[in-house]
Amino acid sequence: MTQIRSVHSWCLGVTLQLVLAALLHQGFATVAPPTTAAPHKDPGRPDRGNYHVASTNGTACLLASMGLQLNVTFSSISQNKTLVEVVNLQPNLTKSSGSCDKESASLKLTADGDKTNLTFFFTLNTTSNKYYLSEVSLSATWPDMKAPFSTRNNSLDYLQGTLGHSYMCREEQTLDVTQELSINTFQLQVQPFGLKGGQFGAAEECQLDEDDMLIPIIVGAALAGLVLIVLLAYLIGRKRSHAGYQTI
Template identity: 75%
Template sequence: MTHVGGVQSWCLGVTLQLILAAVLHQGLATVAPPTTAQTTAAPHKDPGRPEKGNYMVTKSNGTVCLLASMALQLNISYNSLSQNKIVQDVVNLQPNLTKASGSCDLDRASLQLFTDELTHLNFTFTLNATSNKYHLSQVSLLVHWPDMKDPLSAFNGSVDELRGTLGFSYMCREEQTLSLAQNWSINTFQLQVQPFGVTGDQFGAAEECQLDEDDMLIPIIVGAALAGLVLIVLLAYFIGRKRSQAGYQTI
């Protein structure tokens, strides 16, 4: 039975290595790249996880042409009146205080979100009619909060994020960061968006982001490794038992 015990120890070691490799893979996949933004003050208090809002854009005839469901968090550096220096602030977009509008064309759709505090955020999506693929192509932001010395107006017209297929929605449950400029970025949570090919007022089938796929990979690897361990241990047990019974046979 010493042989069986050795096999079991070897199987356990291999399984632990597989599980550790899967965990390390997940950790490396979700580490965000370092930011290059420079500020002279630490961020304000963490506002916590933002609340998810549901938004839609309709055509002039009332037909829904864009759907979005997401929680948004703004990371902004600005010149503070109260502190008299550049500070970095993290602010959650509150759905109950946010209004939505926008427009839709054959190959271009926009979602505009704005609040009473003069926070105006605009997402523009572009559709490639040849490949039937769409992506987030432009993001603009205008904010003028009470503590700002001057309004912040920013625009990025070369975005290539949230890629999906016509008739399908793009989904990313995990937190992801849209790095748009040195002084501002957007964190998204539980995001699902469909800017083209909307039928009725429901999302089409979802195409999930890589972060979600990596997150689902861990339990699959662990489950497969454990199942393999159980199978090998059982096999080693029966082989050892058969050899033990053969050793006691009379000649």
């Protein structure tokens, strides 16, 4: 019986270590580190919007569904210091436009009556048939800004997908664009190339989603292994117990 308790304790310890390792793995699986500056306000989780770009024949050539949250660092007039403004793009107040070519595509989102202009540029590598978000630009004229805001980065490598497939990331992820701009995405699905019938292709999920699915699998496997080992230890202990009462 002492041996059974020892095996049970060892199994429980291994299970806890596996669960802890899985949780730590998820904790470190982030796209980009959070900004160090304190936000001016927290608007909560943004609503998910559906955006598209049409080709010259009127069919959709780019589709995007996502909630977007902008983290913008600018000089404030009212407080006379640098602030981080956290702003949610509201789908009902946002218009989409853009263009589609063989190797490049763009999605421009215009919000608040042209006070906010956010543009995503995608590039397709025709050799590997892989696409990615290569550039993001933002221009904004918000009431508390000392001067119109403008920033751009054309050397990005986010949201990688395969031609004919969509890129999906249900988990919140942060895209660092410049020191003045980062973007939080929520429930994102995008496809800038290879659309058929104006519909998303099969989704390729991001690493964050895969990690989120991995944790219950690891925990379930660990618990199943624990039950199996305890059962085996019980059967072995019972067999030895019966052997001790045999007549000599």
